[in-house]
Every structure is written in structure tokens, then in C-alpha cells.
Amino acid sequence: xxxxxxxxxxxxxxxxxxxxxxxxxxxxxxxxxxxxxxxxxxxxxxxxxxxxxxxxxxxxxxxxxxxxxxxxxxxxxxxxxxxx
Numbered sequence: 147x148x149x150x151x152x153x154x155x156x157x158x159x160x161x162x163x164x165x166x167x168x169x170x171x172x173x174x175x176x177x178x179x180x181x182x183x184x185x186x187x188x189x190x191x192x193x194x195x196x197x198x199x200x201x202x203x204x205x206x207x208x209x210x211x212x213x214x215x216x217x218x219x220x221x222x223x224x225x226x227x228x229x230x
Contacts, residue, residue, distance in 0.1 A: 147167055147201075148167065148198050148199070148200065149165060149166070149167055149198070149199045149200075149201065149202055149204070149205035150165065150166050150167070150169045150172075150196050150197065150198055150199075150205070151163070151164075151165050151196070151197045151199065151205050151208045151209045151212065152164055152165075152166065152169060152172075152193050152195065152196040152197075153193070153194050153195040153196075153212070153220060153223070153224060154173070154176060154185065154190055154191075154192070154193050154194065155191045155192050155193075155194045156184075156185060156188035156189050156190060156191060157188065157189030157190070157191050158188050158189065160188055161194070161217060161220050161221075161224075162176075162182070162184055162185055162188070162190075163209055163212045163213050163220070164181075164182070164209070165202075165205050165206060165209045169193065169196060173190065173193055176190035177190045194224045195223060195224045195227050
């Protein structure tokens with residue numbers, strides 16, 4: 147099973163970081179306000195970055211790492227992904 151760590155842009159411009167095994171389903175949940183309390187109140191606009199991992203442990207470590215970053219570093223990650 148593949149795990150995704152993703153960054154989602156909210157309608158207010160904030161960035162949400164999450165983990166899932168089904169990116170499309172999870173985004174639909176966020177859009178329908180059943181994904182998380184945060185995205186229910188901030189709205190979900192689009193997934194701006196995603197990475198794949200072979201197991202939940204590695205994905206969870208990466209999610210925690212990204213969540214510890216300041217907004218500026220998350221934006222750098224998103225931009226570097228777009229230029230590749």
C-alpha cells in the first residue's frame with residue numbers, strides 16, 4: 147500500500163498538511179467538509195504538493211517534519227516541486 151503526504155491550499159491561503167492512502171478520496175472529504183476540522187473551517191482549494199511513501203511509518207515521519215516547518219519553508223517545497 148502506498149501512502150501520500152500532501153499539502154493542501156485552503157481558501158483563506160493557509161496550508162494544511164495531511165497523510166492518506168487515497169489522495170482523491172481524501173481531497174473530496176476535505177472539499178465536503180468531512181476531512182478535518184481545520185479544512186472544514188478554512189475550506190479546501192487544491193492539493194499543491196504530494197509525496198509517496200511505501201509505509202505509514204515513513205509517511206507519518208515526513209508529515210510530522212513538514213508540520214513543524216514555518217509557512218515559508220512549506221511554500222519553498224511547493225515551488226521546488228513545480229519547477230521539477
